Amino acid sequence: MTATRRLTFRTAVKCEHGITAPTLWARLGDAPGRWESFQHLQAQAGSVPVTVKSGKQRVVHFRFACDKMLRYVVDQAAFLSMRSSEWARAYYDAHRARGHTHREALRALGAKWLKIIFVLWERQVPYDEQYHLATMARQQLRQRPKKIA
Numbered sequence: 001m002t003a004t005r006r007l008t009f010r011t012a013v014k015c016e017h018g019i020t021a022p023t024l025w026a027r028l029g030d031a032p033g034r035w036e037s038f039q040h041l042q043a044q045a046g047s048v049p050v051t052v053k054s055g056k057q058r059v060v061h062f063r064f065a066c067d068k069m070l071r072y073v074v075d076q077a078a079f080l081s082m083r084s085s086e087w088a089r090a091y092y093d094a095h096r097a098r099g100h101t102h103r104e105a106l107r108a109l110g111a112k113w114l115k116i117i118f119v120l121w122e123r124q125v126p127y128d129e130q131y132h133l134a135t136m137a138r139q140q141l142r143q144r145p146k147k148i149a
Contacts, residue, residue, distance in 0.1 A: 047114060079106055
């Protein structure tokens with residue numbers, strides 16, 4: 001891994017908190033091919049549930065088989081991000097309004113951050129809050145339903 005890539009990834013997960021960013025960076029490692037997709041990374045971190053399907057039955061339950069330290073650090077980073085990121089706070093509040101518990105909403109926010117970190121790592125660019133907000137606004141415009149007269 002080059003120094004530039006390492007520096008870019010460090011700035012991608014930069015936080016104003018002491019231990020969170022270095023611990024997260026250490027748990028994720030520096031092997032770019034370690035995760036095939038952001039879903040694989042989310043599953044490794046335990047931030048998404050396990051779905052078991054059999055016939056007509058579908059059961060969703062908590063993911064126990066994961067990297068527990070990575071889950072803890074992602075949860076901590078998600079919680080601390082609500083202080084400095086307006087979209088993170090809004091995302092958490094929206095999940096709470098849907099009836100999710102604090103832990104469920106925090107895991108959902110952590111899964112969102114892992115997706116962002118994975119994409120930043122893949123593209124080798126630092127995180128930019130304004131760019132992320134603009135991207136979210138563009139996606140919401142595309143998803144608005146068309147009114148039929």
